[in-house]
Structure formats: structure tokens, C-alpha cells
Amino acid sequence: MTDVAIIGAGPAGLTLANLLQRNGISCVVLESRDRSHVEDRQRAGVLDHYGSEIFAKAGLADAVIAGAYREKFLELRYEGEPHFFDGPSHAGGRAGVIVPQQLLVRRLLTTFLEGGGDLRFAAKDVALHDLTTTPRVTYAGGELTASYVAGCDGFHGVSRGSIPAAELTTYSFDHGIGWYTVLAEAPPPRHALMAISEHGFAAQFARGPHSSRFYLEYRPGAEDPREWPDDYTWEQLRLRLGDPDLPGGAITDKEIVEMRSFVAEPMAYANLFLAGDAAHIITPMGAKGMNLALADADVLATALTAALRDADDGPLRSYSDTCLRRTWDYQEFSRWFTEMVHDAGAQSDPFRRRLAKARFDRLWANPKAAAWFADMMAGTALL
Numbered sequence: 033m034t035d036v037a038i039i040g041a042g043p044a045g046l047t048l049a050n051l052l053q054r055n056g057i058s059c060v061v062l063e064s065r066d067r068s069h070v071e072d073r074q075r076a077g078v079l080d081h082y083g084s085e086i087f088a089k090a091g092l093a094d095a096v097i098a099g100a101y102r103e104k105f106l107e108l109r110y111e112g113e114p115h116f117f118d119g120p121s122h123a124g125g126r127a128g129v130i131v132p133q134q135l136l137v138r139r140l141l142t143t144f145l146e147g148g149g150d151l152r153f154a155a156k157d158v159a160l161h162d163l164t165t166t167p168r169v170t171y172a173g174g175e176l177t178a179s180y181v182a183g184c185d186g187f188h189g190v191s192r193g194s195i196p197a198a199e200l201t202t203y204s205f206d207h208g209i210g211w212y213t214v215l216a217e218a219p220p221p222r223h224a225l226m227a228i229s230e231h232g233f234a235a236q237f238a239r240g241p242h243s244s245r246f247y248l249e250y251r252p253g254a255e256d257p258r259e260w261p262d263d264y265t266w267e268q269l270r271l272r273l274g275d276p277d278l279p280g281g282a283i284t285d286k287e288i289v290e291m292r293s294f295v296a297e298p299m300a301y302a303n304l305f306l307a308g309d310a311a312h313i314i315t316p317m318g319a320k321g322m323n324l325a326l327a328d329a330d331v332l333a334t335a336l337t338a339a340l341r342d343a344d345d346g347p348l349r350s351y352s353d354t355c356l357r358r359t360w361d362y363q364e365f366s367r368w369f370t371e372m373v374h375d376a377g378a379q380s381d382p383f384r385r386r387l388a389k390a391r392f393d394r395l396w397a398n399p400k401a402a403a404w405f406a407d408m409m410a411g412t413a414l415l
């Protein structure tokens with residue numbers, strides 16, 4: 033018997049495990065993949081200010097985010113013309129930090145294991161039972177009972193599907209655009225760069241001293257960028273970034289990023305609580321996916337601790353409402369941002385193109401709008 037069975041060792045599950053461990057609450061983490069898969073899974077990661085505060089508050093900043101690079105400027109380039117957005121100065125000094133997600137995951141994993149944590153890799157066929165009484169979790173080769181189950185097993189995990197369908201309402205939204213991303217041996221930009229152009233959206237981010245990750249909007253169904261010759265990709269980047277002198281370089285990785293959103297409500301059923309991608313998916317615009325996962329884990333750790341240590345189940349009962357408020361707030365922000373940078377394209381409705389430009393102009397003309405944007409980028413504490 034353990035206090036909390038955590039399904040999944042991604043950012044949500046590992047953050048929850050560490051926070052519970054700090055609070056003296058027992059937990060067992062069941063992860064379907066092996067350790068090297070979990071440690072080497074490459075994903076982008078911008079920890080917003082609020083996300084990094086979670087670790088600072090728990091005394092884990094040194095263990096988890098030491099050496100992280102602090103973001104200052106975001107370049108928003110409009111038809112080749114640079115505009116530098118100084119987020120921290122508009123958000124009272126609050127800023128995000130760049131931490132590759134696999135580094136964060138590795139550090140969380142090591143910290144939990146070094147603290148004596150029980151993490152079972154390669155736990156196949158996880159199934160949840162008796163969620164309305166004393167939950168039981170079975171997996172190939174084992175079984176455990178727990179007071180509560182935390183479903184942190186991502187979008188394709190088993191936890192959300194263990195909730196009776198009649199108890200859940202789900203919302204899905206297809207943004208009608210896709211991103212093609214390439215990793216290239218190309219000098220990184222000085223600041224994170226997003227370019228708005230009639231040729232379509234493009235972005236460039238540093239990935240080490242000599243390489244960059246680029247993103248290019250494409251039209252799903254109408255074109256398949258995986259078939260683009262690399263020369264065409266460079267041509268598109270030069271056009272969209274408004275930089276005819278952008279040097280080309282070897283492209284070492286090509287991927288498609290889906291632009292979709294999903295929310296399941298409520299994020300709880302009896303003694304099961306969903307956190308992170310198990311409950312919601314958000315587009316990469318605004319970089320909130322990982323931050324939402326961490327925020328859920330933080331709220332859940334506090335609520336489980338109140339229930340198990342202080343016999344106060346109030347925070348647990350309001351867990352779903354608390355997290356859904358932030359989830360929808362970030363979904364709206366991500367959609368707002370997506371429209372601003374994508375609707376300028378030549379294929380967009382002309383009225384929407386003008387609205388997107390007005391949205392962009394407001395950021396530079398109205399300090400309150402700039403402060404709101406910076407605040408959302410930095411992340412919000414509880415609403």
C-alpha cells in the first residue's frame with residue numbers, strides 16, 4: 033500500500049513524485065517505457081517564470097534548473113522588420129528560462145531516485161481498478177494499492193480512458209495549420225525569433241552554439257513538407273524571415289508538429305486525478321504545454337498532501353476546477369498568439385489578416401497590452 037500511485041514519468045509525473053517526496057508522502061511511479069527512452073526523449077522546453085517558481089518554492093531549484101539560460105528578448109519580425117519584445121521589463125522582471133525538456137526530466141529522475149524514490153520502469157499493461165474505493169493498479173508482473181492515483185501518462189495513456197465516458201466532457205480543436213520543424217547546422221539567432229509574413233509563419237530558436245531549430249507553417253492536406261527539398265526549405269525560410277542572406281546548412285532532423293488543442297473535463301474522477309497531457313494538449317504557441325503539466329503537478333501535490341497529512345480533502349475536491357481555470361486561460365492565450373502570427377499569411381481571409389496586424393500593433397502601441405502579453409508569457413500563479 034502506498035499513498036499515491038503515479039502513472040507516467042514525464043514532466044508531470046516526475047514533478048509530482050519529487051514534490052510528494054519532499055512532503056513526506058509515499059508514492060510509487062509506474063512508467064511503461066525503459067529508463068533510457070524516458071531520459072533521451074527530445075522535446076523543446078521553456079520553463080516560464082511560474083514553472084521555475086514551483087521548483088524554487090520546493091527547494092529544488094539547484095537540483096533541477098541550475099545553469100538554465102534566462103530569456104530576455106523575443107524578436108517578433110513583421111515582414112522582415114525586427115521588433116524586440118522585452119518581456120521581463122513589462123512583467124516586473126519575471127522571465128522564463130530555457131531548459132531542454134530531457135535535461136529537466138533527467139534531473140527530476142535523478143533527484144527522485146537519489147532521495148530513495150520508487151520508480152518502476154518498463155511497467156507494461158498498467159490497468160486501474162476500484163477507483164471509487166481503494167484504488168488498485170495492476171501491471172505486468174505486479175500490483176499495488178494506493179489511496180489515490182495520479183494519471184500523468186500523457187495523451188495516449190491509460191488513465192483518462194479509465195474514467196467512465198459519461199463522466200467526461202472532452203473538447204478538441206484543430207487549428208487548421210501544421211508546423212514543419214527542422215534542426216539545422218546554422219548559426220543560432222541572438223534572441224528567440226518569430227517571423228510573421230505573407231509567405232507564412234516561421235521561427236528560429238537556438239539549439240546550441242552552432243545549430244538552430246526552425247519552424248515553418250504549412251497547410252495540412254494541401255502540402256507535405258517532408259517532401260520539400262532542403263533548398264526549398266531554405267528558400268522559404270529566407271522569404272519568411274525576411275533575410276535573403278540567411279546561410280543554409282545541413283538539415284539533420286525533420287519533423288511534423290501537430291497544431292491541435294484538447295481538454296478533458298473534469299480532471300478528476302473519484303480517487304483518480306489527471307495531470308498534464310493526460311488531461312489537455314495545447315499548441316506550442318506560447319510554450320505552455322510543459323508549464324501546464326508542472327502547474328497541475330504542483331497543485332496536485334499540495335492537495336494530496338493536505339488530504340493525506342492534514343485530513344483536509346478540500347483542495348483535492350477543487351483540484352480540477354483550479355487546474356481547468358489555468359488550462360483554459362492558457363488555451364485562449366495560445367489560440368490568440370497562434371492567430372496573431374499565422375493570420376498574416378497570403379492565404380488567410382483579408383479581414384483576419386488586418387485583425388492580426390491590429391493585434392500585433394497593439395503590443396507596441398499600448399503598454400497595458402504589452403504588460404498582459406508579458407504576463408502570460410511569464411506564466412500565471414493561481415487564478
Ligand code: APR
Nearest residue numbers: 040041042043044063064158185186189308309321322325
Ligand atoms: N502506463 C505507464 N506509463 C505510461 C503509459 C501507461 N499506460 N502511457 C504513457 N506512459 C508514460 C509515457 O511513456 C511518458 O513517460 O507517461 C509519460 C507521459 O509523459 P508526457 O507525455 O511527457 O506527459 P506529461 O508528463 O503530461 O508532460 C507534458 O509533454 O506534450 C509534451 O512537451 C509537452 O511539456 C509537455 C509535456
